[in-house]
Structures are given as C-alpha cells and as structure tokens.
Amino acid sequence: xxxxxxxxxxxxxxxxVDVAWGLAFTALALTGCGLSGxxxxxxxxxxVTLLVTVWGVRLSAHIGWRSRGADxxxxxxxxxxxxxxxxARTRYALRMVYLLQAALVWFxxxxxxxxxxxxxxxxxVDFAGAALWCVGLFFESVGDWQLARFKADPAHxxxxxxxGLWRFTRHPNYFGDACVxxxxxxxxxxxxxxxxxxxxxxxMTWLLAFGSGKPMLERQMATHPRPGWDDYVARTSGFxxxxxxxx
Numbered sequence: 001x002x003x004x005x006x007x008x009x010x011x012x013x014x015x016x017v018d019v020a021w022g023l024a025f026t027a028l029a030l031t032g033c034g035l036s037g038x039x040x041x042x043x044x045x046x047x048v049t050l051l052v053t054v055w056g057v058r059l060s061a062h063i064g065w066r067s068r069g070a071d072x073x074x075x076x077x078x079x080x081x082x083x084x085x086x087x088a089r090t091r092y093a094l095r096m097v098y099l100l101q102a103a104l105v106w107f108x109x110x111x112x113x114x115x116x117x118x119x120x121x122x123x124x125v126d127f128a129g130a131a132l133w134c135v136g137l138f139f140e141s142v143g144d145w146q147l148a149r150f151k152a153d154p155a156h157x158x159x160x161x162x163x164g165l166w167r168f169t170r171h172p173n174y175f176g177d178a179c180v181x182x183x184x185x186x187x188x189x190x191x192x193x194x195x196x197x198x199x200x201x202x203x204m205t206w207l208l209a210f211g212s213g214k215p216m217l218e219r220q221m222a223t224h225p226r227p228g229w230d231d232y233v234a235r236t237s238g239f240x241x242x243x244x245x246x247x
Contacts, residue, residue, distance in 0.1 A: 001102040005094055014080070015073035017097055019064045024105045026056035029112055036116040044126065045116045048187050051133050052112055055180050058137075062144050075216055108181060108204045111197045115187035129186030136179025139165060139241070143172030160228045168241040170232070171217075174208040175239055181205070209239045 004020035029052035033045050067073075076097060083092035146164040150156050165172035178201075185201045188194055207213055218238075221229060235245045 001098045001105075005098040008093065008098075009090060013072045014076045014093055014097055015067055015070065017076075017101060018067070018073070019060045021101060021105070022056035022059035022063070024056075024102065025109055026053045026060075028105060028109050029053060029056070029116075032113045032116045039119070040115070040117045041119055041121055043122050044118060044120070044187065047122070047126075047130070048112055048115045048184065051130070051180075051184060052109070055133075055137060055140075058141060062141075066148070074220060075212070104203070104207075108200050110200045111181075111185040111188035114191050114193075114197060115184075118188070118190050120190045123190075125189055126187050129183040132183030132186065133180050134183075136176040136181075136183060138176065139172045139179065140176030143176065158226055160226050160232045162228075162232050162236065165241070167236070167244060169237050169239060171208075171214050171239060172241070174213045175241060177213075178205045178208050214239060 001017070001020055001024055004017050007016050008014040029049045033049040036045055076093075079096065080089055080093055083089040143165045146166065147161055150161045150163065169175055181201045181204045185197065188197050191197070218233075
C-alpha cells in the first residue's frame with residue numbers, strides 16, 4: 001500500500017490503490033504461508049495461499065487493464081476534496097485511502113492467516129469452502145468478462161448491461177467477491193476461536209453490499225442514468241442472484 005501511495009502521489013491519481021488491493025491480499029497470504037512453515041498442515045497452507053493468490057492477481061490485473069489511461073476515480077476525487085489542497089490532502093489520502101485499506105486487508109484476511117497455522121488435514125468443510133470459492137470466482141470473473149465484451153461493442157454504447165449473469169444480479173462481481181471470502185473463512189472453522197473470525201467475511205460482505213461497493217456505484221449511476229436503468233433496477237436483484245422480477 002505504501003508503494004501504491006508513492007505511485008499515487010507521483011501521478012496525482014489515487015485510483016491505483018484499487019490495483020494494490022488484490023496484490024496486498026496476495027502479499028499477505030504469501031507471507032503467512034512462509035511464516036507458518038512447520039506449523040500448519042502443508043496441504044491446507046498451500047491450498048489457501050493458492051486460492052488467495054489466484055483471486056488477488058486476477059482482480060488486480062482486471063482493474064489495472066480496465067483503468068489504464070483513465071483519470072482519477074470520482075470516488076477518490078470526492079473523498080480527497082474534503083481536505084485542503086497541498087501536503088494536508090496528501091496526508092489525508094495516506095490515512096483515509098491507503099492505511100485504512102491496509103488495515104482492512106489485514107482484518108478481512110484473518111481467517112486465511114489462522115488457517116495457514118492449523119495442523120488439521122483438509123476435510124469436508126474445507127472442500128465446501130473451496131467449492132464456494134469457485135462459485136465466487138466464477139461470478140466475479142465471468143461477470144467482469146461479460147461486461148467488458150458488452151462495453152467493447154459500439155452498438156451497446158449508452159445501454160444498460162442486462163445479459164448473462166447481469167440478468168440475475170446487478171453486481172455479479174461483488175456477489176462473487178463475498179462468496180470468495182466466505183469460502184476462505186470455512187478453512188478456519190477448525191480453530192477453537194473460529195466464531196471470533198466471523199466478523200472478517202461479514203465486514204467484506206458489508207463493504208460490498210452496503211458500503212463502498214454497490215451503494216457508491218449505484219449512486220454514481222443514478223447521477224448520470226442510462227436509458228432503461230430504472231427498469232433494470234426494478235426487475236433485477238441488487239446483490240444475490242435471483243430470477244428477474246416481472247413488471
């Protein structure tokens with residue numbers, strides 16, 4: 001995150017923190033895997049680390065490709081406008097964007113850190129967690145791919161994406177993210193203090209469904225609505241994939 005902060009100060013754009021988000025989870029998982037050698041079950045350590053790495057690298061690569069050459073993200077522009085220009089704004093960005101997200105990375109990944117130290121061999125609950133992770137990655141990656149293809153067609157310019165997974169949820173990528181982290185949580189349920197780790201996936205789900213994910217994006221869409229947006233919202237689930245409602 002500090003590397004991303006330095007790049008943001010140099011370029012004058014802080015949207016790069018979104019690319020650093022997935023890489024920070026990956027770095028934490030790889031560090032935990034190295035430190036837990038000789039403690040946790042080798043198969044569990046490697047599997048959990050692999051799942052986090054695949055998710056984090058894919059997410060960062062997708063966001064980096066999607067945002068190449070773009071101006072500052074409107075979310076960060078509005079946030080940083082609250083602070084005076086100059087060094088004060090830079091310090092505000094460090095605290096409220098980079099260090100806050102670094103703390104969230106550590107907190108959300110607590111189940112991963114604990115799972116890497118567990119000596120228990122992989123069992124049914126762990127395989128259920130891996131299956132839920134696969135569901136999440138499917139929704140996230142396929143949803144992103146479908147949206148990218150839709151936007152790449154000039155005939156769809158100004159239209160609302162309501163096909164594929166987007167027909168059943170307005171945010172398949174956010175729903176997929178939540179599934180990924182609930183799946184990773186299941187790898188830690190063998191620990192006696194597993195209930196204390198429950199806030200980690202809950203916080204991630206809250207951020208996606210009620211915090212900086214879905215609500216912020218939909219407020220931005222409502223500011224510049226596309227034709228058919230209101231009808232799409234009325235018939236399509238906001239988060240959980242559900243059959244479209246009839247008008």
